[in-house]
Amino acid sequence: MKTEKKSIRRIRNRGKRLDAWQLLLLFLLLCLTTVLGTIIWTMPENTSGLTDAVARLQEQSGVESPVTAVLLNFRGYDTLLEVMVLLLAVIGAWSLAKAPFSGQAADTGPVQMGVVRLLVPLMFLVAAYLVWQGSHLAGGAFQGGAILGAAGVLLLVTELLFLPAIPALPLRIGLVFGPLLFVVIALFCLCLTGHLLGYPEQAAGGLILLIETACAISIGLTLASLFAGGHPEDDHPQSVNPTEHSDKEEWP
Amino acid sequence: MISPIILPLIAGLLCFLLNRRTFAIALAAAVANLLAVCFLTYQLLLFGPMRCHMGGWQPPLGITLRSDGPAVLMLLMTAVTGLAITVYARGYFSHRILNLRQATQHQEQQRYFWPLWMLLLAGLNGLFLSNDIFNLYVTLEIIAIAAASLAALSGKPASQLASFRYLLVSLLGSLTYLLGVVFLYRSCGILDLDILQHHVANGPGIRAALALMSIGLLLKTALVPLHFWLPPTHANALAPVSVILSGLVVKGSFYLLFRLWFEIFTQLITPSALNFMGTLGAVAILWGAVQAMRQHRLKLMVAYSTVSQLGYLFIAFPLSRIDESIQVWSIVIFMALGHACAKSALFMVAGAVFLHLGHDRIKDLNGVRASLPIPVFAYGIAGVSLMGLPPSAGFIGKWLLLTSSLTSSQWWWALVIITGSLLAMIYVFRVMSRFFVIPEDYSVTTSAPLSPLLEWPALIMALISLFLGLAASWPMKILATGNTALTQVFPGGLP
Amino acid sequence: MITTLLYSMTGLLLFAMGLFTLFIHSHPLRKILAVNVMSTGVFLIMVATAYKPMPLGNIDPVPHAMVLTGIVVSVSVTALALLLACRVQETSNLDLLERKKQARIPEESRR
Numbered sequence: 001m002k003t004e005k006k007s008i009r010r011i012r013n014r015g016k017r018l019d020a021w022q023l024l025l026l027f028l029l030l031c032l033t034t035v036l037g038t039i040i041w042t043m044p045e046n047t048s049g050l051t052d053a054v055a056r057l058q059e060q061s062g063v064e065s066p067v068t069a070v071l072l073n074f075r076g077y078d079t080l081l082e083v084m085v086l087l088l089a090v091i092g093a094w095s096l097a098k099a100p101f102s103g104q105a106a107d108t109g110p111v112q113m114g115v116v117r118l119l120v121p122l123m124f125l126v127a128a129y130l131v132w133q134g135s136h137l138a139g140g141a142f143q144g145g146a147i148l149g150a151a152g153v154l155l156l157v158t159e160l161l162f163l164p165a166i167p168a169l170p171l172r173i174g175l176v177f178g179p180l181l182f183v184v185i186a187l188f189c190l191c192l193t194g195h196l197l198g199y200p201e202q203a204a205g206g207l208i209l210l211i212e213t214a215c216a217i218s219i220g221l222t223l224a225s226l227f228a229g230g231h232p233e234d235d236h237p238q239s240v241n242p243t244e245h246s247d248k249e250e251w252p
Numbered sequence: 253m254i255s256p257i258i259l260p261l262i263a264g265l266l267c268f269l270l271n272r273r274t275f276a277i278a279l280a281a282a283v284a285n286l287l288a289v290c291f292l293t294y295q296l297l298l299f300g301p302m303r304c305h306m307g308g309w310q311p312p313l314g315i316t317l318r319s320d321g322p323a324v325l326m327l328l329m330t331a332v333t334g335l336a337i338t339v340y341a342r343g344y345f346s347h348r349i350l351n352l353r354q355a356t357q358h359q360e361q362q363r364y365f366w367p368l369w370m371l372l373l374a375g376l377n378g379l380f381l382s383n384d385i386f387n388l389y390v391t392l393e394i395i396a397i398a399a400a401s402l403a404a405l406s407g408k409p410a411s412q413l414a415s416f417r418y419l420l421v422s423l424l425g426s427l428t429y430l431l432g433v434v435f436l437y438r439s440c441g442i443l444d445l446d447i448l449q450h451h452v453a454n455g456p457g458i459r460a461a462l463a464l465m466s467i468g469l470l471l472k473t474a475l476v477p478l479h480f481w482l483p484p485t486h487a488n489a490l491a492p493v494s495v496i497l498s499g500l501v502v503k504g505s506f507y508l509l510f511r512l513w514f515e516i517f518t519q520l521i522t523p524s525a526l527n528f529m530g531t532l533g534a535v536a537i538l539w540g541a542v543q544a545m546r547q548h549r550l551k552l553m554v555a556y557s558t559v560s561q562l563g564y565l566f567i568a569f570p571l572s573r574i575d576e577s578i579q580v581w582s583i584v585i586f587m588a589l590g591h592a593c594a595k596s597a598l599f600m601v602a603g604a605v606f607l608h609l610g611h612d613r614i615k616d617l618n619g620v621r622a623s624l625p626i627p628v629f630a631y632g633i634a635g636v637s638l639m640g641l642p643p644s645a646g647f648i649g650k651w652l653l654l655t656s657s658l659t660s661s662q663w664w665w666a667l668v669i670i671t672g673s674l675l676a677m678i679y680v681f682r683v684m685s686r687f688f689v690i691p692e693d694y695s696v697t698t699s700a701p702l703s704p705l706l707e708w709p710a711l712i713m714a715l716i717s718l719f720l721g722l723a724a725s726w727p728m729k730i731l732a733t734g735n736t737a738l739t740q741v742f743p744g745g746l747p
Numbered sequence: 748m749i750t751t752l753l754y755s756m757t758g759l760l761l762f763a764m765g766l767f768t769l770f771i772h773s774h775p776l777r778k779i780l781a782v783n784v785m786s787t788g789v790f791l792i793m794v795a796t797a798y799k800p801m802p803l804g805n806i807d808p809v810p811h812a813m814v815l816t817g818i819v820v821s822v823s824v825t826a827l828a829l830l831l832a833c834r835v836q837e838t839s840n841l842d843l844l845e846r847k848k849q850a851r852i853p854e855e856s857r858r
Contacts, residue, residue, distance in 0.1 A: 025770055033763040039456045040755045040792075043438055050441065051799070051807045053313040066808035067815075075812060077306040077315045081378065081390045082816045084261065085397060088371055089823030091268055092401030095364035096830050097837075142815055176269045183262060195308035196254050226826040229833070235271075235363070386813055393820045397827060404831060409838035416831040420778055423824050424769065427785050430817065431762065434793050437810065 062204025148220025178218025343705025491603020
């Protein structure tokens with residue numbers, strides 16, 4: 001009887017009022033927010049962070065934008081690991097399911113096809129410009145890669161017929177190209193200057209641009225593959241015929 | 253110093269790119285990793301702690317890697333366990349592909365296991381070596397994503413749900429840690445751990461930063477009461493993945509937490525904060541052990557045993573700075589090393605038992621010792637380390653804990669530790685007795701024999717955990733070398 | 748000064764609201780969105796840290812780099828979480844169907 005009343009009350013309350021535990025949680029969170037808020041309010045403003053250090057060493061970095069200098073030169077090791085994070089997300093996505101393409105031709109009207117035909121090359125162009133611009137204004141690999149990813153998403157949403165038929169190996173090569181090039185250049189710099197990712201000073205700008213271009217391509221492909229939601233059809237090795245069948249197959 | 257990170261990274265990329273010979277690449281990377289870490293240990297003993305500046309940029313602007321005693325020991329633990337996991341996983345997947353139905357599903361799982369595992373190994377090595385709080389955040393994320401994908405690899409409905417919850421909890425932990433980093437940067441303006449050590453003063457912002465970072469890392473290390481995600485995730489994953497998660501992943505965030513508390517924020521920690529952590533650890537020990545005794549499935553029991561053993565690591569918080577003669581890190585290192593080896597052995601045995609019998613219900617495990625002698629032997633030896641009997645590493649860790657608590661008159665911790673060991677004995681022997689009792693109607697099950705790749709890594713890991721106590725002077729020596737004030741800077745980024 | 752405070756407070760509020768939603772709602776999509784809002788809050792606080800009023804000089808680029816890294820990580824994890832949520836949905840449906848089938852068979856045999 002008691003549990004019935006409680007469940008009825010919960011159904012009636014769904015979405016409207018909070019029960020006791022949730023009110024307690026709300027109260028605790030309000031306390032936490034006020035505490036953190038007062039701390040932020042009263043924190044002194046005297047630290048200048050690392051601005052001076054960056055400004056001092058800016059010319060040695062080979063690029064004019066301080067953000068790109070920090071991202072790809074001073075703290076390039078972080079960016080290397082971050083590109084691996086993207087790749088990990090794709091591998092995880094591929095391991096979960098097969099990419100759900102509907103298999104039949106979608107009913108795309110002329111407006112949609114026209115928009116896609118106009119926008120996608122334009123997006124490629126804008127992405128290339130953003131990557132090149134990263135050396136002296138806001139831009140760079142991630143921004144360009146995001147635009148490329150958006151172009152890929154547009155193509156996927158239009159459900160063009162050639163997409164499910166893309167073979168897995170070029171896709172894998174495209175995905176791994178950016179990170180692999182980054183690691184290769186890092187090791188190359190290790191041999192040249194004795195530091196991992198220590199670019200030689202004259203070639204710094206050129207090497208950074210090369211890394212950014214490769215990473216932009218990979219990032220675009222990564223984002224599009226994540227949107228596709230699974231591995232392509234022909235991704236796994238040839239299946240070996242099992243020699244015996246065992247009767248006791250449970251969930252592993 | 254960079255090769256423990258770079259080698260598995262390249263191996264992971266190659267494993268994903270090429271679809272053939274993935275095991276050869278992974279094995280080569282694991283062996284090379286072990287050799288590199290041994291070389292690093294040798295250099296540590298010769299030259300003392302070292303720093304490596306990435307890109308040649310000095311801190312506070314650049315990122316540094318640091319190798320000192322605790323880092324090198326954790327790297328060694330990861331390398332040895334990693335090699336065992338690589339070999340075991342090969343045996344596990346080949347057995348499933350050849351002998352069970354749905355071979356294509358198992359092949360797909362194997363195909364994605366290797367790149368994920370290699371990248372996880374790179375992330376772990378990066379975590380242990382890094383000396384920059386934001387870089388630590390990125391390595392934590394690498395580990396979280398790889399671990400969640402690995403946990404979901406088995407395809408069971410329970411594992412998908414557990415992996416989703418694990419990913420969300422992990423993400424919550426990372427975000428809280430990042431908020432702490434933001435507060436710290438606002439107060440100090442520095443991201444490098446060495447310089448932070450000198451700049452950290454007792455202020456509200458710094459205290460908030462420490463609290464936030466600690467909560468984030470506690471979520472990732474599954475301390476009671478934030479442990480709810482651990483048993484389903486570890487129990488429902490594939491056996492090699494359970495080994496990775498229980499043996500290595502939870503140790504990474506704990507290592508970071510301990511380092512933050514005892515090396516960076518030393519001025520801020522109060523005895524009440526240490527006692528709070530110790531209390532949570534005590535609750536974890538008892539709660540985890542009681543739950544482990546109640547389980548019906550072997551893997552769930554071992555997962556709850558992980559919750560319990562992690563509690564010992566947290567009881568080390570109030571007991572680590574008592575005596576000046578022992579190192580701060582010694583308790584934690586011995587408990588962590590012993591637990592990593594013993595827990596790996598346990599999960600490997602659980603996987604072998606499952607492959608042989610097709611299930612892991614404890615009450616139906618009768619007489620397994622007749623058909624699986626080596627795994628049962630490994631289980632027994634690993635149980636010795638869990639219970640804390642000499643000469644295992646678990647014994648050394650518990651001995652240090654007990655002596656610390658008695659010399660500082662905090663005898664209640666000693667009570668908890670002893671009770672925990674007794675409870676561990678109960679749940680270990682509960683399964684051991686099943687293994688040895690052969691019922692009257694027992695017939696040897698006619699299933700395919702297990703390959704030695706499945707049995708021997710478990711035994712070797714168990715033996716390592718047993719004999720680590722005998723060789724306890726080596727880790728102590730490494731810890732003593734690694735904590736001197738002299739540090740050497742090696743610009744070349746030693747391999 | 749006021750700009751920094753405004754952005755930081757907004758970021759903190761977003762963090763708190765996201766945290767609340769994460770605990771309250773049980774739908775996986777709501778939880779993922781809540782985590783996204785939380786991460787946006789944290790990035791906002793970080794960007795506010797980098798702000799310097801115009802006459803004083805350049806902005807601090809290191810928090811900007813941190814935010815870029817954080818956004819990329821957030822995107823990857825969101826994508827993975829969404830796919831996992833889809834898988835949870837699929838497998839729980841399959842599991843339910845399987846169990847219904849198994850429950851129906853003993854009923855029929857009893858008849």
